[in-house]
Every structure is written in structure tokens, then in C-alpha cells.
Amino acid sequence: MDFSELEASISNDASPVRAARELLKERYNADAEAFRQGADVRALVHSRSGTLDTVLALIWNRYAFASSPDISLIAVGGYGRGELHPHSDIDLLILTRNGIEEGWQEDLGAFVTLLWDLKLDIGHSVRSIEESLSAAREDVTILTNLLETRTIAGPDELRNELSQQVYSDAISSDRDYFIAKREEQKRRHAKYGDTEYNLEPNVKGSPGALRDIQTIGWITKRHFGLQNIADLTRFSILTEEEHQILLQGETFLWRLRYGLQLIADRNENRLLFDHQRALAEMLGYRDEGKRLGVELMMQSYYRTVLALAELADVILQYYDEAILGSGSDDDILPLNKRFQIRNYYIEAVNNQVFAYAPYAIMEIFVLMAQHPEIKGIRATTIRSLRAHRHLIDDAFRSDLAVTSLFMELLRTPHALDQTLSAMKKYNVLGRYLPEFGQIIGQMQHDLFHIYTVDAHTMRVIRNMVRLDSTEARNDYPLASRLIHRLPKLETLYIAGLYHDVAKGRGGDHSELGAIDVEDFCQRHHLSERDTQLASWLVENHLLMSMTAQRKDISDPDIIHGFAQSVPSQIHLDYLYVLTVCDISATNPKLWNTWRASLLRQLYIETKRALRRGSETPVDRQEWVRATQSEAREILHAQNMTDEQIDNIWDTLDEDYFLQDSTVDIAWQTAAIIRHGDDPDPLVLIRDTRGGPTDGYSQIIIYMSDRIDLFAATTAVLEQLNLNIVDARISSSEGPFSISSYIVLDEKGKPLGIDPARKDRVRRRLIEELDDPEDYPDIIHRRTPRQLKHFAFPTEVTFSSDTVNQRTVVEVVTPDRPGLLARVGQVLLEHRVRLTNAKIATLGERVEDVFFVTDEHGEQISDPAACQALQQDLCQMLDDTQ
Numbered sequence: 001m002d003f004s005e006l007e008a009s010i011s012n013d014a015s016p017v018r019a020a021r022e023l024l025k026e027r028y029n030a031d032a033e034a035f036r037q038g039a040d041v042r043a044l045v046h047s048r049s050g051t052l053d054t055v056l057a058l059i060w061n062r063y064a065f066a067s068s069p070d071i072s073l074i075a076v077g078g079y080g081r082g083e084l085h086p087h088s089d090i091d092l093l094i095l096t097r098n099g100i101e102e103g104w105q106e107d108l109g110a111f112v113t114l115l116w117d118l119k120l121d122i123g124h125s126v127r128s129i130e131e132s133l134s135a136a137r138e139d140v141t142i143l144t145n146l147l148e149t150r151t152i153a154g155p156d157e158l159r160n161e162l163s164q165q166v167y168s169d170a171i172s173s174d175r176d177y178f179i180a181k182r183e184e185q186k187r188r189h190a191k192y193g194d195t196e197y198n199l200e201p202n203v204k205g206s207p208g209a210l211r212d213i214q215t216i217g218w219i220t221k222r223h224f225g226l227q228n229i230a231d232l233t234r235f236s237i238l239t240e241e242e243h244q245i246l247l248q249g250e251t252f253l254w255r256l257r258y259g260l261q262l263i264a265d266r267n268e269n270r271l272l273f274d275h276q277r278a279l280a281e282m283l284g285y286r287d288e289g290k291r292l293g294v295e296l297m298m299q300s301y302y303r304t305v306l307a308l309a310e311l312a313d314v315i316l317q318y319y320d321e322a323i324l325g326s327g328s329d330d331d332i333l334p335l336n337k338r339f340q341i342r343n344y345y346i347e348a349v350n351n352q353v354f355a356y357a358p359y360a361i362m363e364i365f366v367l368m369a370q371h372p373e374i375k376g377i378r379a380t381t382i383r384s385l386r387a388h389r390h391l392i393d394d395a396f397r398s399d400l401a402v403t404s405l406f407m408e409l410l411r412t413p414h415a416l417d418q419t420l421s422a423m424k425k426y427n428v429l430g431r432y433l434p435e436f437g438q439i440i441g442q443m444q445h446d447l448f449h450i451y452t453v454d455a456h457t458m459r460v461i462r463n464m465v466r467l468d469s470t471e472a473r474n475d476y477p478l479a480s481r482l483i484h485r486l487p488k489l490e491t492l493y494i495a496g497l498y499h500d501v502a503k504g505r506g507g508d509h510s511e512l513g514a515i516d517v518e519d520f521c522q523r524h525h526l527s528e529r530d531t532q533l534a535s536w537l538v539e540n541h542l543l544m545s546m547t548a549q550r551k552d553i554s555d556p557d558i559i560h561g562f563a564q565s566v567p568s569q570i571h572l573d574y575l576y577v578l579t580v581c582d583i584s585a586t587n588p589k590l591w592n593t594w595r596a597s598l599l600r601q602l603y604i605e606t607k608r609a610l611r612r613g614s615e616t617p618v619d620r621q622e623w624v625r626a627t628q629s630e631a632r633e634i635l636h637a638q639n640m641t642d643e644q645i646d647n648i649w650d651t652l653d654e655d656y657f658l659q660d661s662t663v664d665i666a667w668q669t670a671a672i673i674r675h676g677d678d679p680d681p682l683v684l685i686r687d688t689r690g691g692p693t694d695g696y697s698q699i700i701i702y703m704s705d706r707i708d709l710f711a712a713t714t715a716v717l718e719q720l721n722l723n724i725v726d727a728r729i730s731s732s733e734g735p736f737s738i739s740s741y742i743v744l745d746e747k748g749k750p751l752g753i754d755p756a757r758k759d760r761v762r763r764r765l766i767e768e769l770d771d772p773e774d775y776p777d778i779i780h781r782r783t784p785r786q787l788k789h790f791a792f793p794t795e796v797t798f799s800s801d802t803v804n805q806r807t808v809v810e811v812v813t814p815d816r817p818g819l820l821a822r823v824g825q826v827l828l829e830h831r832v833r834l835t836n837a838k839i840a841t842l843g844e845r846v847e848d849v850f851f852v853t854d855e856h857g858e859q860i861s862d863p864a865a866c867q868a869l870q871q872d873l874c875q876m877l878d879d880t881q
Helices: 003-012 017-036 041-060 104-117 129-138 140-146 157-166 174-191 210-224 229-235 240-264 273-282 293-324 360-370 379-391 394-398 400-411 416-425 453-468 470-475 477-482 489-498 509-523 528-539 543-550 556-564 569-586 593-612 620-637 642-649 662-675 709-719 755-769 786-790 819-829 863-878
Strands: 071-076 090-096 122-128 149-153 332-334 339-342 345-348 682-687 697-704 723-730 736-744 795-801 806-814 833-838 845-853
Touching (some): 003 017, 003 041, 017 041, 041 071, 041 104, 041 240, 090 129, 090 140, 090 157, 104 122, 129 140, 129 157, 140 174, 174 210, 174 293, 240 273, 339 360, 345 360, 360 379, 360 400, 394 400, 400 489, 416 453, 453 489, 453 569, 470 477, 477 569, 489 509, 489 569, 528 569, 543 569, 543 845, 556 593, 556 620, 569 593, 593 723, 620 642, 662 682, 662 697, 682 755, 697 709, 697 755, 709 755, 795 863, 806 863, 819 833, 819 845
Parallel strands (some): 090 122
Antiparallel strands (some): 071 090, 071 149, 332 339, 723 833, 795 806, 806 845, 833 845
16 A cells, blocks of 8 residues: 555544554655665654654544634644654644633544554643643743644644744743753753763763754744744854754764664663664774774764854853843953953953964963853854864974963863863864874773763863862872872873873873873973873873782782882872872772772882882791781780680791781681681671771681682672672681682672671671582572673683792673672682682673682692683683673
8 A cells, every 4th residue: 555545544444543553654664774775864854754744634634623723733842843753752732722612522532542542652732822821831841842833733823823922021031941941951961960971871861962952942942033943043143164063963963863763663862882883883883993883983972962062152152141141231351462251251352362373272271270260261252262273283282382381271270170171172172182182082882981081081180180179088098198299290180181092093002192192291391300200100000000900919029029110209109199090080980998998008018119129029938927926916915825826827828927917917816716616607897997988898707618618608798799809718728718808888888887787798608608518509680781782702811920829810701790609610610729819890891810729729730721721711601691
């Protein structure tokens, strides 16, 4: 049946649902295929609207009320603009002149029911003109819908009468409407974290996305009474370039939204991980070198919304002045010959300032930094800035006046991250530092890096600037003290600006970034000493975090080796601050008290090593003897005898005395002595010092040694929803072993915030571990939705720890519930003993390091045994993804 026959069936058949569904389906499929073939999305969006117009009008005209001059079917909202994506909601207003007349009620109910039978996402209201106006007075959302209307069926006079009054001050003044929509936008932006850079952005509601474009249109229509946003140019609000930015940005977002709804097969506006790869492929994005097609698509998205956000600033500021500021006197404060502050916004004294003094492009941001009362750049000056950005070329970048101004900006005490973000927003920073321009909007398709590279960099700078705040002194106490010892903060800022600048180019981004920062320092006339320091920091910015998280930093040899790579105490201070700011800016969930304690321990031990001299490593035996001596004194004070102490210590190897503070060793030893011959496991749980909400929880288990103890314990802890961040099992020559686990709850907090839960954990461990052969099967919880989209093969590598006579097994695998218990199960099957584990979960990626021996406490030297262990670990972990 062709379209004309389907239309006839809708008009004439007793039950038009089948014909209407068939027509909608055929048009939907035809449009979807056209989209996949690259058809103009704007035409398709309007085509979908036209199809619905046809179907709704045909159905409307089946009823007797359709001939009345006092009732119309009106499209409102996005449908009123003639815009419908594949699964957009369809907003309708059944508009009457004076209310529902006798005899209409039943037919109107049948009409609406028939629309529901078509499975359309219909939103409808039935109102008279007066009821509509009354609702618009009370609710700005209803008013906004009524600014965009079209008559689908019935007389158009009703809609015209309604529209004339909707645009009048009797419903809402221009001022009140602008304030309401501006506040509405602020709330919406806050909902999305006030950033364009969300990992799974909403193409409709996120900052810079479609709703921002629509907000501009609504305010414009209310202000001028316009019916088409393209008419903005008639009033000189937008330049032709700005209109193209708006139009091209909207078209790009429409393509994303259209394809997204085809893939999701529902009204979906969120760019979820579930759909990103498929959408990128549908839109023709292909992998380029190491850059994934999905990453290229998302970079296009982020750059588009950033440009739209800049444009929205210009337009909304225009309305702020035209609507809110009209009739009031301007408050003007001259700054110099080129700039002045007008009503708290900086502006150029004339639009040719940047043409005759290009260095003023940099100067305006320095002035903003020096005058925190400035709220932003005035719209006319933003336009002038955009018109002259082409002047930022190699000559500009090498101009002494410009480089001096940029260094002055870095040295000015202020919220540097905000100024640099403004420079980025107005496309000055990316032009002045082309290497930085390459990473704007660049994402990494994983759950670890939840910000684009440029957004992450701005957060690193923000963390550096805020280290002097009260909040930072609580969250980063050591870094907030060290920041005052750094001789030149600008060196730290430069390292922060460049530490990830080479990501996405291929090769080692740390090494490539070190070359870039050297060029920057030379161009900005930094001393050789400062240049070398900045380059060293960029090249080694991952060194401290990797050492703390993946190596046994209780081992004096590890500390000695790390100290040898740090040239001086000042290098260590800079590196520690950079590392803390970097980690905490990567992912809010990544920075926790355990990582903080690891970095603090590494800093303190390295500081001691540097004082001794890097050529003077710690003697292990001497360290063990000193540790035992201090711990023994503490135990003597608690009336413990040497015989009691030695009965325990003589069964432990020396590694036990390298790993903990003397206070911890004394605490554990005293508890074991008091436990005596009790056959039940001894389970100790305590939080770090400083109060119940500070730090992490340490669980100590002392019980009969079994090779399957690690698998049993991790199974129980994971069933209890505890996140294991570190594990250590001390080898013993006797029948008992001491296991230590560092845990946090699912919110990253220690157990001390819930004493009752701490007691439940202790009792559960005792109950389950008194006979490990009976511990329950691992609970197979559902893998979180996002993790499913980042599966990759498990990688297992082996290396030797010759100093401690251990084998190091590094496992890189996707995260999932029960992971450690599964690793423990494989180790058990291979009769491998675990002595230490470094647990690191980075988004969806786990990078765990296990220090193991064979069942006799020796290194695993047999290549065949290593290969078999590797194969079984990979198979076990990959089969459970």
C-alpha cells in the first residue's frame, strides 16, 4: 500500500490504527536509511515533523469537532518549531475558544486514546485561550512552549489570538522572562557540574548543548517577537560568522541526537558508553593511529559545545545589557589606554585595540587576573577578540611583550585556573600554545580519565591554586605546607600545564611533553635551572604515583632506588605537589586516604634517603634490628616479656619488620600474645590515627597458615562490599601467619564511621575463616553497566624481585566484582603463596601487582610454571568478564 492509500485508510477506515502505524513505520524506516546514507539531518528532522502533521491532521479530521471554528490542534514546544527526532516527544495543545462544548468530550477522549494506541510519545493538554494564558502566567515552562506553536488542524485564528497575548507584558515582562530563563539555565548547568566535559554528556541538556541554543531562541523570540532564530541577524545581534557557528553547532548536535535515538530505539539524549562506539561508526568516525573513532567523535562534540558556550556568553550578555541594564547609568573604571571596566565587565576602549596592539590579546587576561572584581569580558570585546585571533601566529608567540605578559599572568596571585579557562574558552590559549590546542576536547575512552585532557589540566592548575585554602589544608595537609616552600610557583604551574600536553600523539607523552615544555621555557626566557626543573617534572610526573601504587615502598631498596632518580629535595617537593594535584584531578574517586598515605610515606622515606645521600642505602639487617628494638621497648612497657615476644617474632621473616611502623608491630604482637592458645582466628580492625573518619581501615588476621587463606579472606571481604586497596601476608616458619588488609567501604571511607559494621565484619571473618574449607562460594554480583563496555584481554607479566627472593606478577584486567578472590583461587590451584599485593583500580582498569613465592618460599624460577600460571589467570579472569 502506497502513501496515498495509507492516508486514505487513515481518513476512511473504521479503525485507522493499522494504517497510521504502517505509514509512520515506513516513513521512519525511510528516514533512518536516508540518515545512514548521509542525508541532511535538518531535512530529516523536519520531515519527521511533517509526517506527524499529516497523520495527526487526518485522524483529527475524522471527528465531528474538526469542523468547528472554536477548536484547533496545535503543535507546541520542539514540535511547534517543526523539529522531531526519531523518538522525540510530541507536545500537543487542543485549543478551544471558550472551553469544551457539549458533545466534544467523548470524541476528544477517543482522539487521544487513538494517539496512545499508535505508541507515540504524546504529551497533551486541553485548554481554552484564557486557561492557556493563565497557565502561562503561572509557569514559565508553559509560557515557553506557547512561544513556539503551529496549527496542525482547525482554524489558525485561535493560535494567532493566543500568540498575540502570549508575547505581551500582561503574561510576563521581557525582564521577568529573561531572568527566569537565565536562572533555569544556571540550575540546569549545575545539574551537569557546570562543565561541557561530561563523560556521558546529554546532547540536549548539558552546558553548550541543544537546550542552550533553544534558550537563546526563546529569549530572542520573547524580546523581539521573532518566529525563527535565523532572524537574529536582522537585529545585528549575531554576525554572519556567529550565525554559522550556531547553525553548524546545532546541525552537528542534531546528527548526534538523531543517530543516538536510532541506536537506542527510544527517546534517548544521553551519550552513554552503551551507544558511543556504535554512534561513532554510524557517523563515519574511524580510528586514526592510536586515536579511536569514538574519541574523535567526542572531541568534535566537546569542541562544538565549547564554541557554542562562547557564543551563548555573547548573546546572553547582550540581553543582560539590553533588558536588565537599559535605562541605567554605566559605571566605568579606566584601567589603561586600551581597556576599561564597564559595569564589572572588561572592555576594549575601541574595537581596533587588538589590531594596532596585538599584545593586548594577552594583556586583557592579565588585567582580568589582576582585578578579581571583573565578572567577564564584554560582548563587543569578545567579538573583537574573535575577529583578531588570527593575529596569534609565530611572530606573536615570540614577541617579548607577549611572553612577558604570559609570565606575568602565571606569577599574579589569583585564580589562575579561571583565567586560563577563559583563555581556552575564547580560543586564545589553544592558539598561543598550539600543543595545548591539540588536546582541547581530547578524551580517553575509559572510566579512569573522566575528563578530557584539557579539562583535567585545568583541574590540576585549580588544585595547585587552592592548596592554600582551609579545605586543602584538611584534604592535602602535606602538599598545602610544601606549596609555601616552592621557590617559584610559576614553575609548578608550567609543569601542570604541560604534564599531559603530548597525549594522543603516539609515543611516551611524558618524554614528548618534556621536549615541549623546554621549548616553552626557552621562548619565555626562563633560566636554565628552571627549564631543567620543569622538563624533569613533566618527564617524571608519573614516577611518584607509580612507585607508591605499584611497588613495595616499605622495602628500603625501593626507597633507595626511587631516591636515586630524584636529583634534590626541591625536586621531590615539586614532584609531590604535582603528583597530588594530578591524581586528585583525574577522577574524584581516585584520590582517597590510602593513596594519600602511600604518597606521604614515599615522600617522607625519600626525604630521609636524600638526607643520608643517595649513595648510602639502608642496611636491611640494621633496619630490622632497630625496628625490633623500638617495638620491644613499647611491649616491655605493657609488661610483655622477651620470651613471649620472641616466641612470635622468631617464626616471622624479616620482611615483617620492614613493612609496618614500630607502633603497629607492637600493637599486633601484644594482641597475639593476649590471644594465647584460642583456636579461633584473631581478627583486629582499626582505623588510622586522627579520628574515626580519617584515613582507612586496617584488618589484621592471625590464624593457622593455609595456602588457600588469601582466596578465602578476599572472598569474604568482597562479599562484605569492602574495597581492598592493599594486602600483605607475612611468611612464617611456624604454623601461624599474619595477614594484613587495608580496606575502604563502598564510599571510600574507613569502617570507623560505622562501629556496628566494623563489629559485624570482625565477627563474619572469624565465623567464615575458622574453617576455610567451608567458606561460601563467591557471590556473582552483576557487573556494572559502564564496565561492560570496556572489556579487554587480561595481561599477566612476570619479573623477579631478586633482593627479596620473590616473583612479581603484574595483572592488568578489567574491573569486576570478586576479582581478587578469583586471583586467589588460581594462586591456590598452583600452590603459589602470596606475600604482598599492591591493588590499584583505575576506572574500569585494574593494575594489581602480586609478590609471590612457591610453596617453599622461593622464587618461581621454572618458565613452564610461570607460563601455566599466566594462562590460568588470563582464562579465569577473561571468562568471568
